[in-house]
Amino acid sequence: MERTLRKPGWARALVTGGSAGIGEALARALAARGTALVLVARRQEPLERLAAELHASHDLETEVLSADLTDKTDLAQVESRLEERQRPIDLLVNKRRQRD
Numbered sequence: 001m002e003r004t005l006r007k008p009g010w011a012r013a014l015v016t017g018g019s020a021g022i023g024e025a026l027a028r029a030l031a032a033r034g035t036a037l038v039l040v041a042r043r044q045e046p047l048e049r050l051a052a053e054l055h056a057s058h059d060l061e062t063e064v065l066s067a068d069l070t071d072k073t074d075l076a077q078v079e080s081r082l083e084e085r086q087r088p089i090d091l092l093v094n095k096r097r098q099r100d
């Protein structure tokens, strides 16, 4: 795993629960290795703060997507982003599972 993370084949990852806790740690690890990020969580402000920090410190593209994964409409937005072809996502880190 560590070897894979050092030289990732991923250009862009979508990380759910990506603004805090384990998701944030994974997002930081990916950013440090040059992977562009789409960060997903419910609250916009923490997402934007982290995205701006990682963009500035690693010179990579970051996007935020405010979505509650327990909400079907929000989940459909995340799925739609995953399917977008213009800025393709080649790694899904689904840290936040749907359970509550």
Ligand SMILES: NC(=O)c1ccc[n+]([C@@H]2O[C@H](COP(=O)([O-])OP(=O)(O)OC[C@H]3O[C@@H](n4cnc5c(N)ncnc54)[C@H](OP(=O)(O)O)[C@@H]3O)[C@@H](O)[C@H]2O)c1
Residues within 6 Å of the ligand: 016, 017, 018, 019, 020, 021, 022, 023, 040, 041, 042, 043, 044, 046, 067, 068, 069, 070, 096
């Ligand atoms: N972090 C640690 O060091 C650690 C250590 C040992 C064990 N654990 C355990 O590991 C598990 C994961 O912990 P964690 O620290 O990563 O915290 P977490 O509460 O599982 O995840 C927090 C992240 O998920 C987002 N989130 C929460 N509900 C969401 C929803 N419905 N839809 C979309 N995003 C949502 C939060 O942002 P929003 O609130 O803005 O949505 C935040 O970005 C927990 O059971 C914890 O007890 C954690």
